[in-house]
Amino acid sequence: MQADSIDANALRSGALTRTLSRFVASTQWRDLPAAVRNEAKRSLVNYFAVALAAAHDPTLDKAVTVYGRFRADDSATLIGRSERTDMLNAAALNAMSANVYDFDDTHIPTIIHPTAPVAAALFALAESHAISGEGLLLAFVLGVEVECRIGNAVSPEHYQRGWHITSTCGVFGAAAAVAKARGLDEQAIVWALGNASVQTGGLVETLGTMSKSISVGNAARNGLLAALLAEDGFSGPDAPLEGERGFLRVAATKPAWHALTRELGHEWELLKNTYKPYPCGVVLNPVIDACLDLRRDARWSFDDIEQIELTGHPLLRERTDRPGVRTGRESQVSAQHAVAVVLSRGKAGLEEFSDAAVADPSLRALAGRLRFIDDASWPVESAQVAIVLRSGERIEHRVHAARGSLAAPLANVELADKLHQLAAYGRSRVDAQALSDRLWKFETEHDAAAVMRVARARGLD
Amino acid sequence: MQADSIDANALRSGALTRTLSRFVASTQWRDLPAAVRNEAKRSLVNYFAVALAAAHDPTLDKAVTVYGRFRADDSATLIGRSERTDMLNAAALNAMSANVYDFDDTHIPTIIHPTAPVAAALFALAESHAISGEGLLLAFVLGVEVECRIGNAVSPEHYQRGWHITSTCGVFGAAAAVAKARGLDEQAIVWALGNASVQTGGLVETLGTMSKSISVGNAARNGLLAALLAEDGFSGPDAPLEGERGFLRVAATKPAWHALTRELGHEWELLKNTYKPYPCGVVLNPVIDACLDLRRDARWSFDDIEQIELTGHPLLRERTDRPGVRTGRESQVSAQHAVAVVLSRGKAGLEEFSDAAVADPSLRALAGRLRFIDDASWPVESAQVAIVLRSGERIEHRVHAARGSLAAPLANVELADKLHQLAAYGRSRVDAQALSDRLWKFETEHDAAAVMRVARARGLD
Incomplete structure (x- = not known):
């Protein structure tokens, strides 16, 4: 669908949401270019690095305590910690730790930190529902694609106005990723996006305070929940993104409609992802x-x-x-x-x-x-x-081009170093080498959740 | 604080949030006019009526199933149903059932349905933490006050643009109410509002679909969580409402700042609440x-x-x-x-x-x-x-003035009739007479949770 063909009827009928959902439903591992597959693994190495660094940050300690009072079971791992929790709480808390220092990845066009909400939801799911490494990587790529395309469509106004775009768009990414991992069909993915569209909180005003972490956690948790609800037939509107009162119109005065679907399957948002060498702006x-x-x-x-x-x-x-x-x-x-x-x-x-x-x-x-x-x-x-x-x-x-920019991306070995250093910083006694080794060949992993068994704090099995 | 005295410094420093929080912290039962106390009870009678009607609606059946997979314990009641669940899930699911038919109350200036998010959070809390009927009514009044004043400050633009105002403002109401019920001090209430400010999702686009109920449920659940986090020292920004990137500025182009605090303690938003005689627009x-x-x-x-x-x-x-x-x-x-x-x-x-x-x-x-x-x-x-x-x-x-309007409000006996009729409609085998009797003298109740024991489906004790 090209920009000039997007008319009012297409918006009302939900044609864009449907196109995105069909893309998520139909895309297979073989459709992903090698560079995209590789970037997915790089994003995950960086994800575990930053999550390990913050595993025992005071924000996490408090959140683990309060959220832990409402845990249904112990099916899921908290990265770098010894406690266990349920799937929804793990999605929230691991997304929090991956983002709390703002040391996670950055999607350049939007400044979304794309991985925390999507990866945290997928790994939490994987500990209860068998997914292969390949399957998780595919779902991850598609989740980030949806998340960042929605971000592109509302940028730069959305963030400038004060919405914390990682939180507000992350929930869609988590929903799309989990929907893919669960094998939902096109209609159910439309519902998952609708169920996500009502859960888009997050304010720039809260940066530098603990409150910020709540919405990043919610993006993962609620995106996961949105997809699980859709899987059970919990239905939503036809046009949650582009409808007259849909997310794009509340999020931006003049949404860039075409950003949702233009060059879908040809341009990949994950290739615009970057990793910080330093924990700074x-x-x-x-x-x-x-x-x-x-x-x-x-x-x-x-x-x-x-x-x-x-x-x-x-x-x-x-x-x-x-x-x-x-x-x-x-x-x-x-x-x-x-x-x-x-x-x-x-x-x-x-x-x-x-x-x-x-x-x-x-x-x-x-x-x-x-x-x-x-x-x-x-x-x-x-x-x-x-x-x-x-x-x-x-x-x-x-x-001329800073390390970590798109022009001078961190090498794989630098990302692995970051993982080692941040694991040590977080004092979580995780075998960073074993974790790194598994992630670099993650597409061969039979059980994606095996990585989480390495990522939990040792000495408590 | 008057409108003309609100300057940029006051907004930056969070003076409005602090004034609201101090009001919540300091207001006592004796400060509530009799008409306000009475309206609180009328709102609760209407709340249980509409929640009982929808107790077995397909939306609720599905939500209870999926949310039920993630319940930590059975401490809380689902109105009109036999299942039990934990505090956070009960807050979400009871708010959903109270609102799913849009047959709940309406705050005239904003069209917020004020009671569902606030009451659902408070009663869920009350089943684990002892609160008297009087204490719950006081917290309810203050929660509705905060919720509707924030709504006033962003109306009419906020809803017209597409935000589901019951959801986006309800989370503040639930947070303030629970903060009061837990006896939090002024600073912790500021934090509770900050923790709520990042959880303001909900879209008009989803009206008429199941998705809508998610955000109404979230308003109750997440407001409750926001206050519990604040109680544990999970801190937020100074000016979550009025800050440069705070909720009011993202929610409306020209917020009516004075609506937050003008005539606080003298004008009561609950007195602008109305109850529908018919399940219609x-x-x-x-x-x-x-x-x-x-x-x-x-x-x-x-x-x-x-x-x-x-x-x-x-x-x-x-x-x-x-x-x-x-x-x-x-x-x-x-x-x-x-x-x-x-x-x-x-x-x-x-x-x-x-x-x-x-x-x-x-x-x-x-x-x-x-x-x-x-x-x-x-x-x-x-x-x-x-x-x-x-x-x-x-x-x-x-x-000249429709039944249920502010000019011709439903009489108490009509609200009691509504409770009887909707309890029968929902086929939940609840003793509507006993429930009604307790609610009309709710301020004398030693244990607010006693009402929930009457409101659960009978035959399963």
Whole structure:
């Protein structure tokens, strides 16, 4: 269906929802290009990495306690933890831990974090209903496709207005993925999307607070529930997305209808997915790259620094000029902190953006020495850092495409490293190597849930 | 806080959310005017009536089956049914049954159905945590106050755009009510509202489908969960309602900020609540009243009717000119069906707006004989029905204020009748008299949950 053929009748009748649903119902593993299959596995390696990092974060501890009072059984694993819970709770809690640090993946056109809601729902399902690795990967790819196409159709207005797009679109992705994994037909997938369409909460206002995690968890949990309801014949409207009072029209003033179905099966949203090398706002990535490179230069030491000049797109300054941050979370979007901590320590992991790191007085002292130089001709994935020493010497490093951008994606080995490092950070005693090994050949796995048995905290079998 | 004193700083700092939360935390039973206490009980009588009617509706049967797979325990009652479930599921499922026929109450300024989300959450809580009748009524009043004030602040744009306002605002009402019932302090109530603010799904597009019930259930369930999380210290933003990316700004282009707090404690939203005498769109109420009055006239019989003239506000025609309806649900907004069935049978209950009633050929034959006469000077709660007989005789009846409107509210005895009739309709073998007796003196009840023991299906103790 092309943009110019979308008329009012097609919208009213639900032609777009039906096309998407038919695509989900009919697409097979053999239809997925090799690059898409590969990206799915990369997304999952990154998913387990970030979920393991946050497994014992205070937000998760509290949520596991309260949600745990309402668990029907112990069929499902909490990544990196020893408690067990039921399918719906596991979907919610694992999506929360994968997203709580905003260190998960980013779909570039929408800034949706696509994997957390979809993968958490699918793995929770897999622990009760047999799915192969191949089957889960296929369902995952299709869930992300639906989630991100809906996101494309309401972007950029939807997020700018204040909707937390990972939550609001994630529920559709989880519903479509679970519907595929359960083998639902076209009509039931339309219902699953309808059942998802009434569960689209999430606000940007809550970023940086525990509340945010509720809606990310809901996206996974409620998408899963939406599909299970549809499987039992719980029916919805014909046009939950494009109808007169459907999701797209409440989510955006002028939805891009064609984004839902254009080049379906030819363009894959998962190929626009990226993975963060550092737990920071993405505009800081090239700055951190440059600082890490500067650290490898032997000509200077931290105490020699007289001034630092940061050159980049004005967005860099607008988003990250924050000299007086007080919490680890704030430091993730502070150029002053990022530059100081990376030049000082030569690392940019979660520890470098913690409350403890922020409290380091030597890092705070550097903040006043940093100067932004705007240059609107630079792309946002590039930046230059120059240090001017007390001696007057100037050393600069320019990064053209930040690590982790679409132009310079993290290598598989870097993603595996991230998994190792974050598993260690999260202190969950999971065998990161075994987990990584299984994920890289996940399409050969007979039972997708086997991965979850590796991902739970050890020593409690 | 007055409208003109609400500046940008107050919005950013969360002054409105804090004022509302303080009001919820500090208001006591003695602060409630007698009329408000009374209206709370009337709302609950109506709540149990409509929930009993739908207890075995197919939507509920399916939801009880699927949700029942994920129940942690059997601590809570499903109104009119024999199964038991856990607190969160009971909140969801009882809110669904109270709302599924749209026969529940209506807050006039917003068309929110206020009671279903709030009462369902509170009674589910009460079955696990001791609350008195007085305590539940107080929490209910405050929950409805928060729910409807938020609704006022985003109306009419929010619903017109396509958001199902009962769902999107109901979650705040349930959160505030449960927070009060649990005795949370001002700060924790701010958090509860923040935890609710990320769970505001629901679409008008889904009206008439099963999907709609999911979001009404979620409003109760997730509001309850939001408060329980806050009680455990799960924290949210300072300004979930009025912040730059908070609920009011995503929900409406120009929120009416002052609606949140103006005359708080002096004007009570519950006093703007109404109860439907008929299971139809409210604009049909005066038409049905007129037809019932005409039936009492002995001068004509159904087969004598040559023509019917319906005079009223143009909205009556716009909303209800539907001659060819095919389902009971559609018939609830069809003037042709309503006039025919009421003139023919002299009743206007759920059976008269069922699939079976719609299929009656003698009723369908009358549709072509109905003519609308618009008169924009008439208020929507009035209408005139004139029948012209084959003899040429004309008999008309005009209704100035429909039964169930704010100007002609249902009497307590009529609400009790509704409870009896709908309990019978739902075939749930509940002692409607005992239930009604308890509710009318609910403030004297030591244990609010005692009512739920009466409201469950009998014969299974």
